[in-house]
Amino acid sequence: MGTSNFHTANADKTYVVCDYEWDDDNGWMWEECKENLLSDLIVHLRTFTADKDIKSEDELRSFPTISLGSTYQSVVLMDVGVTITANIFMRSGYYEAACLDWELNIEGSAGDNYCSMEAFIEDLLSHLEGNEKEELRALETNLITEVEKAFAKVSTPYNLIGSASNGEAFYGKATS
Numbered sequence: 001m002g003t004s005n006f007h008t009a010n011a012d013k014t015y016v017v018c019d020y021e022w023d024d025d026n027g028w029m030w031e032e033c034k035e036n037l038l039s040d041l042i043v044h045l046r047t048f049t050a051d052k053d054i055k056s057e058d059e060l061r062s063f064p065t066i067s068l069g070s071t072y073q074s075v076v077l078m079d080v081g082v083t084i085t086a087n088i089f090m091r092s093g094y095y096e097a098a099c100l101d102w103e104l105n106i107e108g109s110a111g112d113n114y115c116s117m118e119a120f121i122e123d124l125l126s127h128l129e130g131n132e133k134e135e136l137r138a139l140e141t142n143l144i145t146e147v148e149k150a151f152a153k154v155s156t157p158y159n160l161i162g163s164a165s166n167g168e169a170f171y172g173k174a175t176s
Contacts, residue, residue: 005093005094005095005096005097005169005171006063006091006093006094006097006099006158006169006171007060007062007063007091007094007099007101008091008099008101009058009101009103010058010101010102010103010104011099011100011101011102011148011151012148013148013151013152013157013158013159013174014099014157014158014159014160014171015099015100015101015151015152015154015155015156015157015158016093016097016098016099016155016156016157016158017033017037017090017097017098017099017100017154017155017156018030018033018034018090018097018098019096019097019156033098034066034068034090037068037090037100037154038050038068038069040150040153040154041068041069041071041088041150041154044149044150044153044154045071045146045147045150046071046146047071047072047073048069048070048071048088049069049070049071050068050069051067051068051069051070052066052067052068052069053067054067054069054070054087054089055067056087056089056091056103057103058101058103059089059091062094063091063092063093063094064091064092065089065090065091065092065101066089066090066091066092067087067088067089068088068089068090068100069087069088070085070086070087070088071085071086071088071143071146071147072084072085072086072143073139073142073143073146074139075135075136075139077124077128077132077135077136078124078127078128078132080108080124081108082106082107082108082124082136082139083106083107083108084104084105084106084136084139084140084143085104085105085106085107086102086103086104086143086144086147087102087103087104087105088100088101088102088147089101089102089103099155100151100154100155102144102147104140104143104144108124156173157173157174158171158172158173158174159171159172159173159174
């Protein structure tokens, strides 16, 4: 049984990185690839902060995940600061290389009136008016767009173009 080479939970495309050939002296050069990615992401994402300790909620055993860091956008709604954070990950390919992916979190300065962030988010969403909900959705969309544009600049974007009955996947370079 075959498998696809890449696992992405959220990214629109498969943003391939670290597709180096084997080097007899240095192996796959993962650390060099990761350091290059961090440098590039700092340039292309305004609020990017490197952080190797973020845990992925979408990691699969066959596709180990390395945390690269996060970037965010903020807005004030109903006198509460709301921040949407995109955690950036590099997921190992099954056979070779790796790909970039992201996961979103929402946080707010809820004060002492809430026992959990989940309660805060639920209450916030229930009280937002139409324009405020649209503003929150726009913030999320803008952050995702910013992250995916940065990914396209620091990687080689591919689309999944098909898969065989045995699970093998076929990728083609993305044109846009």
